[in-house]
Amino acid sequence: MELVLSSLSEEELEDVVRENERKWISKGIDSAFNMINSSMTNTIKGFRVVNEQAGEIEIDFEWYKEMSKAFVCITDKNISDLEFDCDCSLGSSGGMCGHFWLGVIFSFKKNFFNISNWTLFELPQEFIRKIENIEIIETKSGALLLTDKASDNFLLQEYIGSEISVKNGEILRSERKSYEYEGKETAYYLLTLKDAIVEKKTVPELTIRLSEGLYTKNLLKIGDRIEVKGKLIKDKFQGLLVKFIRHVTIGKLEKSKVKSITKDKHWTLKSSSNANKSYTITLKADGSWSCTCPQFTFRKKQCK
Ligand SMILES: [Zn+2]
Ligand SMILES: [Zn+2]
Structure with missing residues (x-):
């Protein structure tokens, strides 16, 4: 790797770095949207505003079955030097994990910062468009979550x-x-x-x-x-x-159908234990069931 990099001009090197940055950004954003819309790997338990005035939030999530946390503070004041800390493996090594992006979206939705003040790096247009559909909701159990109006x-x-x-x-x-x-x-x-x-x-x-x-x-x-x-x-x-x-x-639709039966109805079912045998299930006009299988006739038990 070092050999390849040292053979590149400064301009080319910058391109490589920028390309990598873009890749990591879109990876983190995808992960955040996956967490909002499904819950394939780690389930977000909820967002908590720790200090409304200072714009400090915490995210509770499950990471490999362990309860974990992310801390995010992004305001108009600290936007060029924002605070972020996360328990997940990528986040704890300083990377922009999905939890970071969840924090960005949540803080933005809380109006802790204005997107036009963002200078850290260029935000993908796709991201700015997508967060339009995101809303903060409170579940019946009182947890704050993000929801995507564009999702099922x-x-x-x-x-x-x-x-x-x-x-x-x-x-x-x-x-x-x-x-x-x-x-x-x-x-x-x-x-x-x-x-x-x-x-x-x-x-x-x-x-x-x-x-x-x-x-x-x-x-x-x-x-x-x-x-x-x-x-x-x-x-x-x-x-x-x-x-x-x-x-x-x-x-109700089905019930009224059952009620309108004036004659007994019969179905024939093959025995599950003996392919040569079959039983007749009867739905009587009064709505009760009977069956000719041994389980029903001898044991007076409800069969399949
Ligand atoms: Zn993380
Ligand atoms: Zn039966």
């Missing part, structure tokens, strides 16, 4: 960590997932609901997690409209997700 998550950001009711969501997709825990396979379903109503807002797409038991008990299928209550969380891999659902109500 925007509508529900303030309910993260809270119990929410999801109404009239149409099942758009369903995916069975399973994992092994203490030698036992546990399965669950991830359902994507279309146009669900959450706290009077219509959410274009929302993912919910249902236990396999709940999924099969309700005989759910694509196109069903359902109502659930659960906790909205920000999952590392799924993004926003409604979890801890204990009950599913088939929407």
Whole structure:
């Protein structure tokens, strides 16, 4: 590296440095926007204004499962020599990590400084344009977060960590997932609901997690409209997700359909243990179920 650099003219060297700087800046900005919009690696717990007058803020975040902090102070007074400190590996070695950029955005949104006073280096136009859509919000649990009005998550950001009711969501997709825990396979379903109503807002797409038991008990299928209550969380891999659902109500639309059945309805299902056997499930006019499988007839238990 040294050899290559020493063979460059001063002008060329400056270009290399500037090019590198640009690369690091856009990397940090991308990381900040990733943290605002999803939560792939580290979850931001919240921003805190430590000293409003001095423009001092702290950011709480999880870094490799450890609670960590970043301190940022950017005001019109100190803008050419701003203060920044971060626990993450890049930040603690003096780099401009995503947390730095989160601090820049938050401080700017708090009006601690005017963007036209920024002289440290040239801010990318893309960044200035993008932060127009960023807003500070307070979640129900009182944490301050940044939200991107241009992102899908925007509508529900303030309910993260809270119990929410999801109404009239149409099942758009369903995916069975399973994992092994203490030698036992546990399965669950991830359902994507279309146009669900959450706290009077219509959410274009929302993912919910249902236990396999709940999924099969309700005989759910694509196109069903359902109502659930659960906790909205920000999952590392799924993004926003409604979890801890204990009950599913088939929407009014479906219920009225069930009520209008005057004749018994029958379905034939292949046995899961013997491919030559099949059972008939009956939905009676009174809305009760019965099944010809041994589990239902002999044990009087609710089967699938
Ligand atoms: Zn950092
Ligand atoms: Zn059965």
